[in-house]
Amino acid sequence: MPVLTSEIIANVTQTTSRSYAQYSLILVNNCGFTANVYLEGFSVVGTKELFAQETITLPPNGVLIRDYPAFFDFAQFIFYVSMNNVTVQMFAVSEDNAYIKIPISPTDSRRITSDFRNNIPLTANEQAVISYQRVPNFTLPEQFGAAVYAQGVEIISSLPVRYKLIQGGTVDGSFQYFPTPTTFIPADSTALQVNFTCTTVTGGQVVYEGQTYGASEAYFNALIPFDDNRLANLPEQQTLTLVVSAMDGPDQIYVTFRMYEEW
Structure with a gap:
């Protein structure tokens, strides 16, 4: 801990x-x-x-x-x-x-911090959709002392989707404090900032990848848990970014990316 x-x-x-x-x-x-x-x-x-x-x-x-x-x-x-x-x-x-x-x-304190992005146009080109980083300027000891892991991803799609988690690299868009338009978490209750406007990540290291099933163009909800893998105890000055791409033609998807924090 x-x-x-x-x-x-x-x-x-x-x-x-x-x-x-x-x-x-x-x-x-x-x-x-x-x-x-x-x-x-x-x-x-x-x-x-x-x-x-x-x-x-x-x-x-x-x-x-x-x-x-x-x-x-x-x-x-x-x-x-x-x-x-x-x-x-x-x-x-x-x-x-x-x-x-x-x-x-x-100590024994923990939470799951998440954010949601919807109506994402998906093509065969890889696209960053949600990225997290640690709070860069710690104002509370609890934020300073949080260990952060990827907990899981939820992807709703009608066709198969390939996904990756990339640690590090350079992400476009901007990181912001919580609360966000879809997730109300007080800024002093999490050690994370989120970027839900990103589209690309350059460089970095792939720490996990996989694919979802299709559902014959009926929406399919894929739940991908990462907690058993203890992925990316997220260091300072590092990001953790979810990247997706279409495997079988263009689609429109919905994504939730969850992070596990413990103090």
């Missing part, structure tokens, strides 16, 4: 000193893309008081260690991670340099 929280750490003074002198954090990026971690360490007694607050950029397969002094009776850490393959280990360090591991647990 991309948002992690430590247990509440008791560090009450015993005799002449506290049990722990500092906290040591080890951050490991296990994926091939740059990842960001926004972390907070704070007192949990009385008024919340931050003693650690930092945004850290981890290079692909990078490792980083951070140490913070431990001077509150009760403290807690929370980590907002922009990629799902980042791991966090935490230790409380005593004055005699003994390391005690602090358990860290994932």
Whole structure:
């Protein structure tokens, strides 16, 4: 999970000193893309008081260690991670340099974010129809810490359709915040922007492709789930674009593209 929280750490003074002198954090990026971690360490007694607050950029397969002094009776850490393959280990360090591991647990919050595009004229030429990207300027830790996957596509057509998911590349049209004309999601409830005016994508990498059945010119609703494939844990500065083309003559289609977000 991309948002992690430590247990509440008791560090009450015993005799002449506290049990722990500092906290040591080890951050490991296990994926091939740059990842960001926004972390907070704070007192949990009385008024919340931050003693650690930092945004850290981890290079692909990078490792980083951070140490913070431990001077509150009760403290807690929370980590907002922009990629799902980042791991966090935490230790409380005593004055005699003994390391005690602090358990860290994932949060459990998720949603499916989607958009719809209708009356799409379809030909044999490939056409981009919906594209997603992560919010480029994070204003909330929850947006910063969301992991994003392709969840599924729904295509209504009367003839067979070929489709692709392309990660990266350059997409025309424009990305916008939610809500959109077809999907009412408050902008602070999703880490995604959507582009439903796109027509082309240049470059990028195909991460999934397939085709739908026809229905003898009666409309056929094809449901294509991607959630089991864990497609495209969408990095920053990357897009994920649905591209379609006709396999058996021109058609007019309707498309819904769903993304799975978790915090």
